[in-house]
Amino acid sequence: GAPPAQDPMWGYFSAVAGQDGQIDPMELQQCLTNSGFSGTYQPFSLETCRVMIAMLDRDFSGKMGFNEFKELWAALNGWRTIYMQYDMDRTGFINAQELATCVHGMGYNLNPQTINVLMKRYNKNGQITFDDFVACAVRLRALTDAFRRRDQAQQGMCTFQYDDFLQCTLCI
Amino acid sequence: GAPPAQDPMWGYFSAVAGQDGQIDPMELQQCLTNSGFSGTYQPFSLETCRVMIAMLDRDFSGKMGFNEFKELWAALNGWRTIYMQYDMDRTGFINAQELATCVHGMGYNLNPQTINVLMKRYNKNGQITFDDFVACAVRLRALTDAFRRRDQAQQGMCTFQYDDFLQCTLCI
Numbered sequence: 001g002a003p004p005a006q007d008p009m010w011g012y013f014s015a016v017a018g019q020d021g022q023i024d025p026m027e028l029q030q031c032l033t034n035s036g037f038s039g040t041y042q043p044f045s046l047e048t049c050r051v052m053i054a055m056l057d058r059d060f061s062g063k064m065g066f067n068e069f070k071e072l073w074a075a076l077n078g079w080r081t082i083y084m085q086y087d088m089d090r091t092g093f094i095n096a097q098e099l100a101t102c103v104h105g106m107g108y109n110l111n112p113q114t115i116n117v118l119m120k121r122y123n124k125n126g127q128i129t130f131d132d133f134v135a136c137a138v139r140l141r142a143l144t145d146a147f148r149r150r151d152q153a154q155q156g157m158c159t160f161q162y163d164d165f166l167q168c169t170l171c172i
Numbered sequence: 173g174a175p176p177a178q179d180p181m182w183g184y185f186s187a188v189a190g191q192d193g194q195i196d197p198m199e200l201q202q203c204l205t206n207s208g209f210s211g212t213y214q215p216f217s218l219e220t221c222r223v224m225i226a227m228l229d230r231d232f233s234g235k236m237g238f239n240e241f242k243e244l245w246a247a248l249n250g251w252r253t254i255y256m257q258y259d260m261d262r263t264g265f266i267n268a269q270e271l272a273t274c275v276h277g278m279g280y281n282l283n284p285q286t287i288n289v290l291m292k293r294y295n296k297n298g299q300i301t302f303d304d305f306v307a308c309a310v311r312l313r314a315l316t317d318a319f320r321r322r323d324q325a326q327q328g329m330c331t332f333q334y335d336d337f338l339q340c341t342l343c344i
Contacts (some may be wrong), residue, residue, distance in 0.1 A: 016222035021298040054293060060285075113232075114335045117343045120234035121226060136342075143341055147334060148173045151231070159331045162319055163286045169315055170278070170308075172288045 012071050015036070025049040031069075035166035041092045041130040048135040052076075052171045055142045079137045082106060083130055088147065093127035108140065142172045185241050194235035197210045197221040201231065202239075204282045209248065213264045215304040220307040224248075226344045254278060255302055265299035274305070314344045 012035045016027040023031060029049040038044060044052075056068040063165070064072070082105050084090070086098040091163035094102065096119045103110060103118070110118075118140075122132040146168040184207045188199040189290045195203060201221040211214060216224075228240040235298060246250075254277055256262070257268040260281070266274065274291070283292075294304040318340040322330035332340070 015336060045219075047217075050293065057292070060288060060292055062295070074241075101325065110338065111335045114342075115340050116232060118337045120229070120232055121222065123234070123344055139342055140338070143333075147332075147337055155330055157333045158337075159329055160319075161329045162316075162323075163283045165319055165330075166286050166312070167289045167313060170286075170311055171293055 007070075009070055009073060010066070013066050017066070018062075020060070022065055023053075023069070024029065024063050025053055028053060028064060028069075032076075035131065037080075038130065040090060043131075045131050048101045048131050048138070049172050051135055051138045051142075059170070061169075074133065075137075075141070079134055080108075080130070083133050087130075092132065095127060097109055097121070097132075098130055099136075103140070106140075108144070139172050143169065154171075175250055179242075181242055182238070185238050189238070191236075194197060194233070194237055194242070196223075196235050197225055200225060200236060200241075206250075209245075209252075210302065212262060215303075216306065217303050220281050220303050220310070223310045223314075223344055228342070229309045232343075247309075247313070248306065250280075251306055252302070255305050259302075264301055266305065267299055268295070271300055271305075271308075275312070278309065278312075280316070315341065 003153055012031050013023070015034065016031045026049070026078060029044055032038070032049070033043040052072055053062065053064045056064060056071060058137065069122050077148055082102050083094065085105075086094045096115075099122075100112075100115045100117055103115065117135055119128075121138045122128050126134070128136070148154075149156055182274040186196070187206065188203045189195050197218055198221070201216055201218055204210070204221070222250050224244055225234065225236045228236060228243060250288075251285075254274050255266065258266045258274060258275075268287075271294075275287065290308055291300075294300050294308045296304070299332045300308070319330055319332055322332065
């Protein structure tokens, strides 16, 4: 890719990253707010920024480098496009039926009970805000990735040891 | 137990529960704030109140009745006692080593990598606030319960189907 200095994303990242070239959840929140990514939606919560970092934190450092930041940005762009398809009036709310369609549009084939769990977990007064939609999408991706890495035979089931189970599920 | 009207907890609960006798995460947040449970610590975040409800939400209603509220209150009391043992100066921060000791004191036997995952996920500038400590304790309890229900032979391992895995881990 282009050297960082010529990458338009570099400006947002380097402004908060400091000497170590890594950002923590509070710095990520500031970076995404400064970039105007959320547009007219509420800025991302610290909680959502934490799971964003955890999703790509392969070395368990709790921080994010520039390459991971670009990977995150690409994923966020995709999720924003999907969310805005259903939030036609840009009020920042989608409902349960629209969440089900979004999740299907992201390529997941989940049963109705799983969709219900997502809805119960992420709704405020029956609606899903953009911030919560992204938190949901991040966790769904990370948990699916963790599951697939352990289901190499692709049988739709996998076995966990206790500590491994906690590490996979509590990191996100 | 005593009829609700004679229970000292009933006042806090009934003030927010309304006609249906159930509270949602925003009502729980208000209830716990009104009760002064957190003392000089920051009031619980909405995110932490969401996982508190999810921990005891056996019918996936997304809400909490009075019996569950009392069960939650008892758990919260226990966690507050443990947290305050290590936060001697009541500044509202404990560090990584203290978190490890707290988790052990709660009866969990986790390996160092799992403790590290908890610390990375829940710290702010290397410290764990009371709010985040409770969120961590709630999720640790709920995930351990889910694991144990599926590990009936108590071998420290269990097998999940994909949707079941997501339901267990995304609800909390």
